[in-house]
Amino acid sequence: MWEPQPDAGSLLKSTAKMPTTPVKAKRVSTFQEFESNTSDAWDAGEDDDELLAMAAESLNSEVVMETANRVLRNHSQRQGRPTLQEGGLQQKPRPEAEPPSPPSGDLRLVKSVSESHTSCPAESASDAAPLQRSQSLPHAATVTLGGTSDPGTLSSSALSEREASRLDKFKQLLAGPNTDLEELRKLSWSGIPKPVRPMTWKLLSGYLPANVDRRPATLQRKQKEYFAFIEHYYDSRNDEVHQDTYRQIHIDIPRMSPEALILQPKVTEIFERILFIWAIRHPASGYVQGINDLVTPFFVVFICEYIEAEEVDTVDVSGVPAEVLRNIEADTYWCMSKLLDGIQDNYTFAQPGIQMKVKMLEELVSRIDEQVHRHLDQHEVRYLQFAFRWMNNLLMREVPLRCTIRLWDTYQSEPEGFSHFHLYVCAAFLVRWRKEILEEKDFQELLLFLQNLPTAHWDDEDISLLLAEAYRLKFAFADAPNHYKK
Numbered sequence: 001m002w003e004p005q006p007d008a009g010s011l012l013k014s015t016a017k018m019p020t021t022p023v024k025a026k027r028v029s030t031f032q033e034f035e036s037n038t039s040d041a042w043d044a045g046e047d048d049d050e051l052l053a054m055a056a057e058s059l060n061s062e063v064v065m066e067t068a069n070r071v072l073r074n075h076s077q078r079q080g081r082p083t084l085q086e087g088g089l090q091q092k093p094r095p096e097a098e099p100p101s102p103p104s105g106d107l108r109l110v111k112s113v114s115e116s117h118t119s120c121p122a123e124s125a126s127d128a129a130p131l132q133r134s135q136s137l138p139h140a141a142t143v144t145l146g147g148t149s150d151p152g153t154l155s156s157s158a159l160s161e162r163e164a165s166r167l168d169k170f171k172q173l174l175a176g177p178n179t180d181l182e183e184l185r186k187l188s189w190s191g192i193p194k195p196v197r198p199m200t201w202k203l204l205s206g207y208l209p210a211n212v213d214r215r216p217a218t219l220q221r222k223q224k225e226y227f228a229f230i231e232h233y234y235d236s237r238n239d240e241v242h243q244d245t246y247r248q249i250h251i252d253i254p255r256m257s258p259e260a261l262i263l264q265p266k267v268t269e270i271f272e273r274i275l276f277i278w279a280i281r282h283p284a285s286g287y288v289q290g291i292n293d294l295v296t297p298f299f300v301v302f303i304c305e306y307i308e309a310e311e312v313d314t315v316d317v318s319g320v321p322a323e324v325l326r327n328i329e330a331d332t333y334w335c336m337s338k339l340l341d342g343i344q345d346n347y348t349f350a351q352p353g354i355q356m357k358v359k360m361l362e363e364l365v366s367r368i369d370e371q372v373h374r375h376l377d378q379h380e381v382r383y384l385q386f387a388f389r390w391m392n393n394l395l396m397r398e399v400p401l402r403c404t405i406r407l408w409d410t411y412q413s414e415p416e417g418f419s420h421f422h423l424y425v426c427a428a429f430l431v432r433w434r435k436e437i438l439e440e441k442d443f444q445e446l447l448l449f450l451q452n453l454p455t456a457h458w459d460d461e462d463i464s465l466l467l468a469e470a471y472r473l474k475f476a477f478a479d480a481p482n483h484y485k486k
Helices: 010-012 031-038 048-056 061-079 156-175 180-187 193-204 212-238 243-255 265-281 291-303 322-341 350-369 368-376 383-392 401-411 417-431 434-439 441-453 460-477
Strands: 083-084 088-090
Touching: 010 083, 010 265, 031 401, 031 460, 048 061, 156 180, 180 193, 180 291, 193 243, 193 265, 193 291, 193 401, 212 243, 212 265, 212 322, 212 383, 243 291, 243 441, 291 322, 291 401, 350 368, 350 417, 383 417, 401 417, 417 460, 434 441
Parallel strands: none
Antiparallel strands: 083 088
16 A cells, blocks of 8 residues: 655754754663563564563564564454555454464564554664663553454453453552552553543643542532633623634534534533633633534533443433533533643644644655655645644544544644644544555546545554554654754
């Protein structure tokens, strides 16, 4: 599906500096050091003994990466999933499922079968790229939104045991007395089980404290503070100075998705209050189209704690008590505010944050897949014409809501997930469609395709693969910031 990447020399040759480059770590020589640096990036968390058996073998990073790549490709082929080859995803026919086999010899780096879809960092773009601890790394990128899995991978009883075990790990972490947030991030990177997602999101966003005894008082105080804002500010929505803001919010909300949720009057009122109060309290940016979409995932995740909904798109709030809705409204406001604190330059005057990220995306793609980049350029398709929305709405208009929620599990687990890691996700997302892009020979058809990508039937497996490729790109380039410049 993808063309081969440029060689290592062309990928790493440049002079520009990336603003948020982590400190370069010391090169590792043994797998034990490498394993501790990457926090089991290829392991599903259940095969520590097999991984640590390699510690006695003195390995350099290139050997480890090469071995891991062989196992991951073998595993992907056996599972019949798209496999990462030469920087791209290629679809292979689905053979009969069976567990992955380690490579021959003593280098037994085993990718365990996870409780859901396979999705891990695959091969580094360059053997020369030094390995480093890229801030907070995942245990494995393999868990789904609802805990579902490919039935060919494991028996249902084995799946249930794994899911129950993983849920139990979350519950033990959350029970305190002081939640280890770093461990929670590592566990959450691969997806958060639905029953514990509301509390986990509140912790990862920084809304609630790690200390379990302080949480009830914090919730009560923050909810009371939010409704004090409502009492103080909301009546001013019809004042001349604020009426344009409120009118735009009122116009934008019915355009949001999913319609089944947004068209419920109670939900419309809640979203109007949240967005208006945020705009009034953040005059540097005020309300900007795109911010409205960021309310939905928080609201849906928090409401699902109180209702049974098979599909997040069909949530019905009519049976939820008014007091519960009030609390959910306040929690949604504060968590959305925490998110926006990290990307507010996306929404200030002229939206400089988005313009800079679109430019960075263009330069990154030119390095990752020069043929796709050149094809877009030859047909005069500008990245701003399709990627502006990707940055402005954090891909929420490009994938179903269920996929956004799974994506945000990982974003909240990554340092600067909504800003820095999102760039790599967008790059992986674009090149995911390289075959279709290269087949289009007309500006209008190209742009129409890029603005209406066929993701309606995507599920957690697709997001897991996307995140795996994004993680691979970040891993390859995090220690090589010069990829931003030609």
